[in-house]
Amino acid sequence: MSGLLEFEDVSVTYRTSGGDVPAVRGVSLSVAAGEVVGIAGESGCGKSTLAATILRLQPPSAKVTGRVLFEGEDVQTMRWGDLRALRWAGASMVFQGALHSLNPVQRVGAQIAEPIRLHEESLSDSAVARRVGELLEQVGLPAARARAYPHQLSGGQRQRVMIAMALACGPRLIVADEPTTALDVMVQAQVLGVLRDLVREFDVGLVMISHDLSVLADLCDRIAVMYAGRVVEQGPAGKVFTDPLHPYAAALAASFPHIGDMAARYAPSGLPGDPPDPADLPTGCSFHPRCPKRFGACETTDPQLRSDSAGRAAACLLVEGR
Amino acid sequence: MSATTAAPVSARALARRRRREAWRRGWTTFRSHRAGMIGLTVLTVFVLVALLAPLLAPAEGLEVTKATGGVLEKPSGEFWLGTDDKGRSVLTLLIWGSRISLFVGLMATLISMVIGTIIGITSGYFGGWTGAILFRLTEWFLVIPFLPLAIVMATVLGRSLLNIVIVIGVTSWPGTALLIRSQTLTIRERPYLERARVLGAGSTHQIRRHILPNVMPMVFANTTLTVAIAILTETTLSFLGLGDPTRVSWGTMLDQAFGVGAITTGAWWFIVPPGVCVVLVVLCFTLVGQALEEVLNPRLGERR
């Protein structure tokens, strides 16, 4: 099977003065066209570093091993020209914090038009303007908003403009890194609705990165949960959220309660301790110091990701024993 | 709680150790800054020479009546840098001049820094009319052409060393004040000041505990740059004949050299040494200032 995007045993190591720091450790994952895949995890788990490898945007101090295949071609070894083409039209990114990613002194229409003009030089001005209007309407903004400056827009509207920019050249894959983190629930629902419609309408692949498992469960087909640079659980979104196999995924799922669930009243659930320092990972299973279900072997045996027949996978000794 | 009873002593000792470590870290960063180290070395030499002046060159060498050399003699084995128009050794003048030039530079900077910091913090921290008036005052001093003001003040106050210090100090603070003010304005909006207010802190506490420690690095870095300006100003004023006539500084040396036509007669040894010294000291202070800024600016530090 060849998907739209495929990570094959990808590892990313940052070389620092204090030695090598592994940020991503052997991740394999695939995304098909029209599929929404969520990557969940805390800050520092390597999810954003992994996403950066898709467009070879990782910093020069990072060493990438394994293969990142976009439509069968390895992004990491691709020629510069091909990479440029990929960045223009193949895949695009939506970052969090839209205020800082937009140029404050340029109208948003002009900013959306920029990649279109560079991509298709033959297009007339009116055709470009029409295209910008269409893009804005696709993300639920009136075409007239093209004349607005970023500061005249609200947070949610700016995030929509970012999505419109990402769509400008008709990409086949969109990577959204915490696109709704700074937004209110209602605006978050609006933005998620826009993303959902895009996937349905244009059959693009979407990689969505978030620390909020409930948001991912809402939008994604599949979820991969990362911890300390590894995928520790992977499977259908609903299953991972409602019936997680790995104790870490369970903790993430429980941290946002079901409203109305009396068991969660006066019982917020969290994990003790902090995520491990990537430069100094615990022995055995890297999650064991925080794991509520750890037993003796966890300190020495590093569990591998094992899949079962139902398309689910988890890296946990408890699951292996099951 | 038995474990905590022993803590006060060790807590304070540990705090001291931490401070020492911070200094050591800062010194390591500074040392890696080559230009800054060169500047610091040269400055140390100048300061040592100024301090040891009585040992290096007897004070009688400054008195015209006891001058041993001829008029504008060329550099020789006896007078390494030649003599001036009154037969005194230029080297002796240079050594003693460094005392006055450095003293004026440092004292004027101290005055300028104190005024600049106080006005900068007050006008930044207190909004309303206090801040507005102080800000206007700063701007007003900033737009007045600096040299004419200094000349007028020097003339009115009279020609003495102390007056030169005052004139320079009082005219060179607005730049510092503006810098400190803008820094204060950003710190004032930090959440930790809000937290301090909710804890019940008054403005004195907020300024002393939160704003001052956060602007001090900038004040220090700025000091070195202001010293350079102050030394140049002292030289300028002295050259213009507004210096203290009873004392030798690099500026008065240049003034004298110019007055006796050292340029036209080709007596370069009277002009070049004080000129070079001024340029060298100013340059070194600037280099040290740049290095200090790197050491003290936490944001630059994080990037490394």
Add this chain to the structure above:
Amino acid sequence: MTDTVLEARGLSVTFGSRGGPLARAVDGVDLSVRTGEIVALVGESGSGKTTLARALLGLERPSAGDVLLDGASLDRSARGLRAFRRRVQLVLQDPAGALNPRHTVYESVAEGIRLHRLDSATGRTETDLVAEALSSAGLRPPERLFLRYPHELSGGQRQRVLIAGALAMNPQLLVADEPVSSLDASIRGEILALILHLRDTLGLGVLVVTHDLGLAWNIADRIAVMYLGRVVEAGPTEDVLRDPQHPYTRALLSVVPEIDHMDPVVLTGEVPDPTRIPHGCRFHPRCPALADGSAAAVADACRGTALPILPAGEGHHTACHLVAARQGAAS
């Protein structure tokens, strides 16, 4: 122990830009928090919830109405505020910014103790008080953290240091502004558990300002939903979140991810500008009930008749013409 109550009565806060229209950020709110009680103030950005919290802390001057502590109007003199600060403390949203980067943990926690000379007031050493506050905030053993700087701590630890700084004052009430929104999911539960624990052991009252309904469900006894400067629905958390009455509360609840029993009602647009508060019910331009015709019977009232301020006390109250009409018909 007698209850201490912090109360807003008809509280309004307006901001004026020079020559521009007045923004009514808080526009008439009754709200109360007592010791031993956790109240969640919920709303979107622009609802005025943070301004209301700041006014309750005496950081904003109300343009109308009053802040009361134990029934007495807040004394705004320097000495009055000082005494008030010891009883009501704040925990800020962004623990990275709320700690002075040049102060050690010890200095940050000791700040309030020094300002109020609590060591001589309680007859204990400063170190003792700092250590105790840090342990109450779950940082044990406290001595190990004394000399750390904020950047050497994790997000969760920083938030605990902030809480310790507030606890060192031995307050009766705590106002927490989005205490977990900048923290990772796994840390969130730990901090919320700490807040619950403090309520249980110290009898603290807590006003939590948040946009997160799940947080309210996790820890709050009562909840007040704010929209455009007013509380539109308030009551016991179970009642409000399991049986929401106001169309706005219903919409907010329906868009919380993974609530499967409700059809998501995604409101269009955002909270309007507080310089132009709509006439009648302030929610009517975005109201889904008015849009789908289910509120047709009261539509005139929605557009033209302002709603009264909800009372602060017990019980489930809703500021909505439709709900009022339904209740009138039922009784």
